[in-house]
Amino acid sequence: MALRGVAVFAAVLALAGCGRGSGDGGSGDAACDTGRTCSDGSPTGSGDGTVYRGALTVLQDDPEGSPELCGAVAESYPPQCGGLPVSGWDWESVAHEEASGVRWGAYLVTGVFDGESLVLSEAAVPLDEVDLSDYPELAYADPEFGDPAEELGEAELQAIADEVAAAFPAVVFGGWADVDHGVALVDALLVTPEMEAFAAERFPADTVVFTSVFKPVEG
Template sequence: MKRIAPLAAVFALAACGQGGTTGGDAGDADTASDPLVYQGAITVLQPTQRDSAGLCAFVAESYPPQCEGLPVAGWEWDAVEHEEAQGVRWGTFVVTGTFDGKQFTLTEDPLLLSEVDPADYQPAEPEIGEPAEDLTAAELTAIADDMGERFPATVFGGGADEAHGVALVDALLVTPEMWAYAEDNFPEDAVAFTAVLQPVE
């Protein structure tokens, strides 16, 4: 699975077009309680063949841009400044909302990234512990691939971080279910996450 730099794509798009690990607290959340609220800077795009906007961690370098985004409920293009070309609408925003396993639902109005300090919304550095087992690069890659297959809506990349001995998984956001799956199926501290959207404390 190829790793990519999500915010590099976001800021590249912002320049030409318009517009972490989640901490251990996310893994400790009670999934039966109120849903986690996530926030971060990301490209929102709606292609001509879809009837809803999507959150895009990775954007193809084309004009108009393209992506397969996570559906976002509550989005109104008429309420935000955005770019539009050939029927495609897009922009880069700070979004806040919840995730139900299928779609992201806004809980606050989006903010244009150009109107805030982007440094305030960069993904946190991954929290890497001391892996309980020494795993090969192939084993770590297989773990990252497994996470992507298990959680295709949120995981968009990953691979072996041989320097730290972990599988580094790139995600749109990290849910309690993702933490639980990693803890239940792989050696302790074998998985580390980077996430575009972070839980709001």
């Protein structure tokens, strides 16, 4: 079954620290868990320092803005897309195309998800200089399905996918009910431990299956 949301060159996400509150030892915001969004709308970071790597398009169409990781690329010239901002990016240090004030290129990107951007931890490398066979973890693979603990209907599965997407809007592209496998399939830029814990705590076991563009860097 083909996945709907994950493109070959995809992207997105964000994180930033929630306010810690003032001096009483806590903000009192139960909805402001790590990796999600505070009730005041500010994003939170995953905080675990995981390094992620992915192959995708980076584009900047606003000279005053930030380069962004593309979740999907419109086939125009120059191309159009948008997604998670990238911190530490320097167009002068990477080969790229430019037209009508837009800069873009396809790269191997490595960084840490901080809450509101992907912070580069290594220099980006143009994909035409990369042998992707050296990164087998980035190759497309069918999702791994377990044995869902409960048999849920299409509407229930879609509601679960929508809830996960709403909880992690910075990194989730979307989700849908996979009735054939009895799961809510969620497409994401990357999957944090907080996202996995959120799914495990709220929904029956093996009901949520994630797919992602960025993968954790082992070792």
